[in-house]
Amino acid sequence: MTDIANVVIQGVLLGGLFAIYALGLSLVFGVLRIVNIAHGDVLVLVAYVALVICDSFSISPFLALLALIPLALLGGFAFQVGVFERVDRRDPLVPMLVAFGFAVVIQNGLLLLFGTNPRKLDAGAIEQLGVSPFPGINVSVLAVMILVIAIVLIAIFQAILYRSRFGIRVRAVSDSEENARLIGVDITATFRKAFMMVMLTVAVGAVLMGIKTNFDPFSGASRLLIAFEVVVIGGLGNLWGTLAAGIVIGLAQMVGASIDVSYQTLAGHLVFLVILLIRPQGLFPKVVG
Amino acid sequence: MTQIHVRSSLLVLALALALLALGPLLLGRSEIRYLTDLFVLIAVAQLWNLLAGYLGIVSIGQHAFVGLGTYGFFALTQLFGVHPFLSLALAFPIGCLVALPSFLLLARLRLAYFAIASWVLAEVLMLVLGQRPEFGGGTGSSFATETIRMFGAGVNDRIATSYWLCLGMLGVVMGSMLLLLTSRAGLAIRALRDDETAAVAAGINPLLTRAVLFSLCGGMLAVIGALDTLQKLRISPAGSFSLQDWTVMIIFVVVIGGLGTVSGPIVGAIAFVVFRETLSDFGPLYLAAMGVLAIGVMLFEPRGLVVILARTVKSLRARRNGLAGGA
Numbered sequence: 001m002t003d004i005a006n007v008v009i010q011g012v013l014l015g016g017l018f019a020i021y022a023l024g025l026s027l028v029f030g031v032l033r034i035v036n037i038a039h040g041d042v043l044v045l046v047a048y049v050a051l052v053i054c055d056s057f058s059i060s061p062f063l064a065l066l067a068l069i070p071l072a073l074l075g076g077f078a079f080q081v082g083v084f085e086r087v088d089r090r091d092p093l094v095p096m097l098v099a100f101g102f103a104v105v106i107q108n109g110l111l112l113l114f115g116t117n118p119r120k121l122d123a124g125a126i127e128q129l130g131v132s133p134f135p136g137i138n139v140s141v142l143a144v145m146i147l148v149i150a151i152v153l154i155a156i157f158q159a160i161l162y163r164s165r166f167g168i169r170v171r172a173v174s175d176s177e178e179n180a181r182l183i184g185v186d187i188t189a190t191f192r193k194a195f196m197m198v199m200l201t202v203a204v205g206a207v208l209m210g211i212k213t214n215f216d217p218f219s220g221a222s223r224l225l226i227a228f229e230v231v232v233i234g235g236l237g238n239l240w241g242t243l244a245a246g247i248v249i250g251l252a253q254m255v256g257a258s259i260d261v262s263y264q265t266l267a268g269h270l271v272f273l274v275i276l277l278i279r280p281q282g283l284f285p286k287v288v289g
Numbered sequence: 290m291t292q293i294h295v296r297s298s299l300l301v302l303a304l305a306l307a308l309l310a311l312g313p314l315l316l317g318r319s320e321i322r323y324l325t326d327l328f329v330l331i332a333v334a335q336l337w338n339l340l341a342g343y344l345g346i347v348s349i350g351q352h353a354f355v356g357l358g359t360y361g362f363f364a365l366t367q368l369f370g371v372h373p374f375l376s377l378a379l380a381f382p383i384g385c386l387v388a389l390p391s392f393l394l395l396a397r398l399r400l401a402y403f404a405i406a407s408w409v410l411a412e413v414l415m416l417v418l419g420q421r422p423e424f425g426g427g428t429g430s431s432f433a434t435e436t437i438r439m440f441g442a443g444v445n446d447r448i449a450t451s452y453w454l455c456l457g458m459l460g461v462v463m464g465s466m467l468l469l470l471t472s473r474a475g476l477a478i479r480a481l482r483d484d485e486t487a488a489v490a491a492g493i494n495p496l497l498t499r500a501v502l503f504s505l506c507g508g509m510l511a512v513i514g515a516l517d518t519l520q521k522l523r524i525s526p527a528g529s530f531s532l533q534d535w536t537v538m539i540i541f542v543v544v545i546g547g548l549g550t551v552s553g554p555i556v557g558a559i560a561f562v563v564f565r566e567t568l569s570d571f572g573p574l575y576l577a578a579m580g581v582l583a584i585g586v587m588l589f590e591p592r593g594l595v596v597i598l599a600r601t602v603k604s605l606r607a608r609r610n611g612l613a614g615g616a
Binding site: 035037083086087088091093094096097098100101102103104105107108109111112221224225228229232262265266269270272273276277280 | 341347349394395397398402404405406408409410412413416417420532537540541544548572573574576577579580581583584587588591
């Protein structure tokens with residue numbers, strides 16, 4: 001009984017991390033309408049930047065985040081202005097293939113610089129810290145923290161998207177770029193700000209990923225697939241749905257892993273395919289708001 | 290395309306194939322290997338091009354079917370004792386039968402989502418087959434010597450057999466692609482990517498057409514996987530289901546050469562092989578360089594090298610004519 005409870009707790013907590021991966025991708029898909037195949041690789045790239053910062057200044061990854069967020073925003077801005085704004089977006093295939101090119105460039109660039117050895121960010125004592133609310137039940141403090149961060153991020157994003165004037169513009173662009181343009185929304189500026197939001201989730205996600213799991217230059221693909229599955233299951237544009245879907249995939253992976261470690265990834269994928277078969281519109285379709 | 294145009298391109302193809310068929314009699318071992326690789330590369334690129342460039346199906350999971358063919362071929366020859374040549378042929382229906390339901394499942398998603406979901410499917414296939422002990426689990430397994438001997442007693446014979454088989458496979462892919470695109474339905478198929486309504490008006494059922502062609506491509510990829518494993522002589526999850534070899538590189542070849550043209554994948558494959566040979570000493574750098582090249586093409590001329598080459602030739606010709614006129 002306690003075994004099952006532990007698996008469920010671990011799965012739910014893992015879901016927080018997955019929701020953070022997916023939050024940025026959901027915005028890229030829904031607002032910028034770019035199938036950013038490089039999303040996972042950008043996460044890994046930023047995690048390596050965090051590693052370099054931590055190593056050079058011997059500081060905790062959480063402190064490094066203070067430098068990492070502006071860096072990620074700046075990099076994202078340069079990328080949006082320098083590349084995505086120059087791409088012919090009439091054919092969705094073109095930006096997708098550009099992102100694909102960047103994915104391969106990032107992977108092989110990281111391979112040249114850092115080699116294939118898996119790396120990890122060291123957050124110190126908190127990594128081993130656990131509490132036991134009931135006998136036999138163990139909860140990692142770090143994992144709870146990650147889930148709390150995910151909930152806070154989603155609440156902030158939800159408030160921005162549904163309570164602010166900028167949010168109205170973002171949703172207008174997301175619904176129809178043409179109509180938004182007609183009523184005087186500055187599409188370019190909206191895209192740039194939305195991409196900044198994406199990069200904020202990437203910076204936070206990269207640090208938490210780096211503390212929680214190992215990463216190597218080719219880890220991006222598996223992170224992208226998880227983020228993608230969460231976005232599809234959660235329903236595009238539904239942020240609380242994203243959190244719920246993250247937990248669904250997290251639970252699937254933990255249940256799979258409890259049967260056999262090698263089933264962890266497979267179980268997540270299978271749950272995704274089954275949901276796709278039964279409910280292609282996702283478990284939590286977009287709420288009109 | 291006019292009828293004469295079709296006949297002449299088929300004639301050119303037949304002549305090229307006949308000429309290339311002499312290869313093993315005239316060339317050295319490394320050149321034969323080199324050309325065999327090129328045939329496989331062009332064929333896989335052409336199949337991806339047919340899907341993405343004409344039908345609007347963007348898959349990043351093509352390695353699923355290559356790996357499936359490899360594992361299917363292994364199962365037939367090693368586990369069930371089927372004759373290797375028959376097994377090669379049987380790879381085709383195996384690929385088709387798996388590709389069809391896969392397509393129908395993924396077709397519930399829009400274009401862009403389809404791409405990533407096809408990748409998930411490939412991962413699933415690799416993880417499932419890669420964990421089976423019959424196939425040697427994660428480390429893979431080797432073919433029995435008797436199976437390999439069926440394709441030639443010595444190494445040179447086997448390399449020649451492999452060359453001819455791959456050339457024949459390329460001929461089938463190129464020939465059927467030319468016939469398909471120039472057939473009566475071909476015009477409507479060409480419209481599927483850009484204007485689905487026009488295709489429907491021309492009497493094409495988009496879902497059915499896409500499903501049938503995706504499934505046939507899956508079958509062909511499975512045959513290619515079986516052919517390729519004859520050169521590697523072993524199977525493994527990471528090697529047989531290689532995302533890099535069968536999807537990433539292939540997309541680069543098509544994008545750099547020219548998406549949605551028959552000559553694009555050929556030009557792209559040749560450019561790719563030349564590139565690889567020049568930069569292979571630099572390891573991962575050459576892959577990064579391929580990525581940069583593909584990004585450059587997409588940003589500045591999404592129609593690819595084919596268009597860039599044609600334009601260069603045209604401007605050179607114009608300049609020469611201009612000079613001749615001036616003199």
